[in-house]
Ligand code: ADP
């Protein structure tokens with residue numbers, strides 16, 4: 003007989019096509035198989051589902067999964083079915099005929115996993131039905147919903163234990179991505195987990211790159227550039243604060259050729275459902291939304307989440323950005339904010355109907371978010387620290403790590419601003435103050451006599467934006483305060499005195515000298531592979547439409563990448579790919595193999611032929627024509643020629659000494675073992691072709 007672990011691994015490979023379990027999955031599965039109650043705290047995308055799906059398949063009977071989100075349930079079941087796993091779901095959206103069929107299948111024992119909404123689970127009729135079945139386990143997904151401390155308490159969850167009590171010999175596994183100590187305790191108590199085995203896997207989402215931009219004059223333009231440069235063919239979410247801004251931003255993006263769609267609570271249910279459906283089914287769609295969007299959206303290939311306004315709190319930010327990169331591939335969390343946002347958020351907290359104690363908490367949460375946004379330290383460390391999840395060192399995958407911020411002494415500027423607030427009587431807003439500082443010829447200033455102040459015009463050397471930035475930082479660090487009841491006028495806070503008196507320095511983030519030497523790009527398909535990538539995606543989309551499922555349910559991005567890398571030539575090789583199980587091999591293998599084969603033709607020409615012809619013609623275009631090769635295939639062979647010493651770099655690329663040494667420098671600066679060509683191409687754009695840089699890299703690697 004096989005040990006349970008071996009059969010679990012077997013199922014993982016056979017149905018899901020993954021080679022091995024992730025860190026904690028194996029012990030968790032062991033515990034459940036042993037009949038233990040288990041609590042799992044694992045970050046989004048960590049792989050919680052398999053922790054109950056595999057035991058449900060292995061243990062006798064059907065695994066019952068209680069999940070609060072209908073859309074998510076349907077997706078999980080569809081995904082399982084694609085993998086050849088017998089699964090079903092039961093909620094108010096399932097037709098009677100389907101329910102009857104499902105009941106028959108359950109009674110005959112042919113279903114391994116049943117997803118059910120808590121409402122349905124709690125009905126007497128369902129419980130009576132359950133008692134006639136063999137039950138493998140109860141899995142409680144989004145288990146934090148059981149706690150009033152958590153952010154989405156569901157009353158039905160609090161009653162689940164009553165039903166569990168009638169099935170004492172069935173193990174319970176509770177899973178969540180967000181639970182502080184208190185919530186964890188609640189989960190154990192309220193679900194009555196017995197001698198619980200707890201698995202804590204931290205909160206980190208290493209594949210998400212965090213970036214915060216606080217000084218953008220044109221945030222929308224920057225967002226567009228970010229999408230175009232780094233996520234041109236990807237899906238993403240753009241969060242805005244108001245419905246109006248959602249609509250105008252979506253329209254603005256559409257006019258600029260982005261496949262965008264708006265989503266907010268003011269749309270009709272039909273329109274919302276339509277937007278959601280499109281988001282799930284399309285591959286390069288950008289949904290512009292208020293925070294009403296996201297709950298229960300489990301699209302694994304969201305490549306970026308952008309905030310055009312400040313989120314409400316770090317919790318909200320983490321949850322919203324957490325919707326990116328569930329599949330584990332590189333993703334970006336991009337945020338832009340400015341003084342206006344700060345004022346708006348403070349105003350929203352102050353004007354809310356909540357009582358004072360709640361407002362105090364909200365203010366505190368906003369402050370925590372601000373110190374994250376203004377931080378010059380590793381963002382991941384700040385974020386995880388907030389959740390008491392200590393992160394040692396720097397992550398290397400956030401803006402502050404990639405481009406350590408330089409700070410400079412801005413005490414003089416701060417003193418000037420503070421004096422200006424004081425001298426004008428603490429009765430004016432940012433724009434007025436800046437006009438005084440910059441000596442603007444202004445009626446209102448004259449009427450108030452502020453053009454006669456000694457500091458009038460003393461700040462003219464700094465532009466308006468510099469002053470806005472400074473005021474924002476003074477505000478974020480609470481050296482000044484904003485009077486929200488009045489007209490957003492700024493006043494001094496007690497803590498500013500040491501700065502005014504010159505006893506304390508005030509440092510600010512130095513402005514980058516040049517516009518972005520671009521943060522490391524998050525694109526993961528090199529331009530040489532772009533055509534094959536597009537063809538594979540096209541095939542996937544066609545199959546998804548044919549099968550009426552979301553594209554990722556056919557194969558996820560990681561599997562498509564594995565196809566590009568491994569270039570399987572037959573079924574046997576295809577079966578070995580990451581994410582290819584038996585069911586999918588059978589149904590889709592041949593189709594993808596055909597696509598790969600079409601791209602393989604080029605390979606029949608040897609590098610030697612290319613090099614020889616190039617030496618004769620000295621023109622890559624001639625080689626392309628004569629050998630019917632793509633540009634990238636030609637350069638690939640030429641780069642090989644350089645590396646093997648058959649060709650000299652200057653036979654292939656015309657490049658100045660200084661450009662050459664700059665390129666070497668750029669390769670040297672790259673961390674990691676493989677030198678990437680695209681960033682160098684981007685840097686010199688449009689001076690050198692991709693292939694040319696590739697040849698320089700070959701030369702560089704020669705040493
Ligand atoms: P969670 O529910 O924790 O957010 P999921 O269960 O949806 O995460 O898993 C996230 C992704 O990781 C899915 O695409 C899943 O198929 C994949 N995955 C899970 N476990 C493994 C594994 N052992 N090897 C490779 N991929 C895995």
Ligand code: ZN
Nearest residue numbers: 380397400403
């Ligand atoms: Zn970092």
